[in-house]
Amino acid sequence: MTGEVRTVFRGGIVHCVDASTTQLLEDGVLGLDQSNRIVFVEDGSQLALLQDRYGFAADARTIQLKPHQFLMPGFIDTHIHASQYPNAGTGLDMPLLQWLETYTFPTEAMFANPEFAQNAYEKVVQRTLRSGTTACSYFTTIHREASTTLVETCERLGQRAYVGKVCMDRNSPSTYIEVTNESIRETEAFVQATLARNSELVTPIVTPRFVPTCSSQLMTGLGEVARRYNVPIQSHVSENAGEIEWVRQLHPQCSSYSDVYDVHGLLNSKAIMAHGVHLSEAEMQLLSARKVGVSHCPCSNYGILSGICRVRDLHQHNVKVGLGTDVSGGHSPAMLESLRLALIASKTVHFQEPALAPLRLYEGLHLATLGGAEVMGLQDQIGNFAPGKHFDALIVDPSSIDSPIDVFAKDKFSDRVEKFLFNGDDRNIVTVFVNGKVVKRLASAPALTADF
Ligand SMILES: [Zn+2]
Structure with missing residues (x-):
């Protein structure tokens, strides 16, 4: 079960809802509870509603991803x-x-x-x-x-x-x-x-x-x-x-x-x-x-x-x-x-x-x-950002230091995701979380709160 919302990530989000549906949110919000389990993943336009529903306006700390960065499951x-x-x-x-x-x-x-x-x-x-x-x-x-x-x-x-x-x-x-x-x-x-x-x-x-x-x-x-x-x-x-x-x-x-x-x-x-x-x-x-x-x-x-x-x-x-x-x-x-x-x-x-x-x-x-x-029989625990799952996640930055990818002004969010999947490498994976804990962090990573 999930509890109070303690942390909110805001920025690009991509994950597979099921075998045929992928959710791509250019401006998404993802909430974690005090044990770093996922509470919600929604479009950023829903933030005020989510604040009302979960009552986290004052408490939850927001981690803003940098331009071009996005969250995806590990x-x-x-x-x-x-x-x-x-x-x-x-x-x-x-x-x-x-x-x-x-x-x-x-x-x-x-x-x-x-x-x-x-x-x-x-x-x-x-x-x-x-x-x-x-x-x-x-x-x-x-x-x-x-x-x-x-x-x-x-x-x-x-x-x-x-x-x-x-x-x-x-x-x-x-x-x-x-x-x-x-x-x-x-x-x-x-x-x-x-x-x-x-x-x-x-x-x-x-x-x-x-x-x-x-x-x-x-x-x-x-x-x-x-x-x-x-x-x-x-x-x-x-x-x-x-x-x-x-x-x-x-x-x-x-x-x-x-x-x-x-x-x-x-x-x-x-x-x-x-x-x-x-x-x-x-x-x-x-x-x-x-x-x-x-x-x-x-x-x-x-x-x-x-x-x-x-x-x-x-x-x-x-x-x-x-x-x-x-x-x-x-x-x-x-x-x-x-x-x-x-x-x-x-x-x-x-x-x-x-x-x-x-x-x-x-x-x-x-x-x-x-x-x-x-x-692995872990579909209720990991694999996407469904509420209740552990936060096993990557912050990907197509514009990271030494990135092997070039991003152009014409590129849509989906283009940046595709470029990473085809041409990216570990230099673009600027933060890795397992079970809600940071296990890798590069210089291009966004600033995190003390909870990680
Ligand atoms: Zn083998």
């Missing part, structure tokens, strides 16, 4: 390997299975070293926050101690996160593999310890890496842990042709890749499955029936030669879709890059299948914000 990255961040932007010259063996497993094995883990996790949380990502669903490595380091780092630096200790007990290098029962025990211990922190920001997520590296016994045990503690689940599905064939050989009794997860009790409304590039009709129906969310990771799908996810088709099957950077199969930790490639990928799909219309810009913004919240 980006939500529904699939990112924090442990692969040291490799981001390298090694994108081979398909998934070779790429894992050659680059990824050796790097992940290095997280047995606590200092290496601390340094890498500090950097990935700082970098994603700086890029405007206010919530992430992270994969770590098989190491429980290092996974806890990421939990602590997200709490300290102020990022909302799901953190998942990776589980793998077969078809993995001898130096980077777990014993089945130990993997389940370590996962349970990690889930218990993380829940015991009662963190406002961090939730544990059960994380079988993917079918080829997880035995039936492991997948079943992990499903039981997720149910026992009522925590979410994340993994990968139908990413790459070679991988799908391997899964078919490993589980010939299952009707599809998705069916393997289903028979092991891993598909439910709290499950996030990355990629879904090559899903069959029956699999889309299964994911829809189980209310599973799909994390679309176009940077990675291009980068390691997987193919292109048919987002429009998933939507037509009523499957929830968000965006993921999938660092480091994806080269960039910036969600703006994933948003752009999602738009381009949808055009490539359209070339191949004209009946599937390309995504419009604001559908891309929806994937990167509210769609991601839906995939």
Whole structure:
């Protein structure tokens, strides 16, 4: 519930009301209560009415954005390997299975070293926050101690996160593999310890890496842990042709890749499955029936030669879709890059299948914000500026110091928003709020009150 209005932001505001509706307010007002939850978002012309309705004329402190600046919800990255961040932007010259063996497993094995883990996790949380990502669903490595380091780092630096200790007990290098029962025990211990922190920001997520590296016994045990503690689940599905064939050989009794997860009790409304590039009709129906969310990771799908996810088709099957950077199969930790490639990928799909219309810009913004919240099951908490939600938000300044964007007198508000989404970067994100607290602030930022 929301209470008294304590703070009012005034300036440009853009957010997705739902999958097909975006609210653009050139002169908007957004009110926060004493716990920095959103009370209202309206056109500035309604201010006097709002003051009457909420009785904040004398008390609420107004934060006036500078010309050209606007507020938008923070980006939500529904699939990112924090442990692969040291490799981001390298090694994108081979398909998934070779790429894992050659680059990824050796790097992940290095997280047995606590200092290496601390340094890498500090950097990935700082970098994603700086890029405007206010919530992430992270994969770590098989190491429980290092996974806890990421939990602590997200709490300290102020990022909302799901953190998942990776589980793998077969078809993995001898130096980077777990014993089945130990993997389940370590996962349970990690889930218990993380829940015991009662963190406002961090939730544990059960994380079988993917079918080829997880035995039936492991997948079943992990499903039981997720149910026992009522925590979410994340993994990968139908990413790459070679991988799908391997899964078919490993589980010939299952009707599809998705069916393997289903028979092991891993598909439910709290499950996030990355990629879904090559899903069959029956699999889309299964994911829809189980209310599973799909994390679309176009940077990675291009980068390691997987193919292109048919987002429009998933939507037509009523499957929830968000965006993921999938660092480091994806080269960039910036969600703006994933948003752009999602738009381009949808055009490539359209070339191949004209009946599937390309995504419009604001559908891309929806994937990167509210769609991601839906995939993480946090649609009542974050993703847009609906009353009652947490204030996870960005102040964007197309005219910031060193801006990569040029603004012209002819530009409408919507042009400035579009220019940022296509040509902007972290230099334009002048303030980042998570849970109503400032976690990034650049020199171009507007003056804030002491409450932040
Ligand atoms: Zn991944």
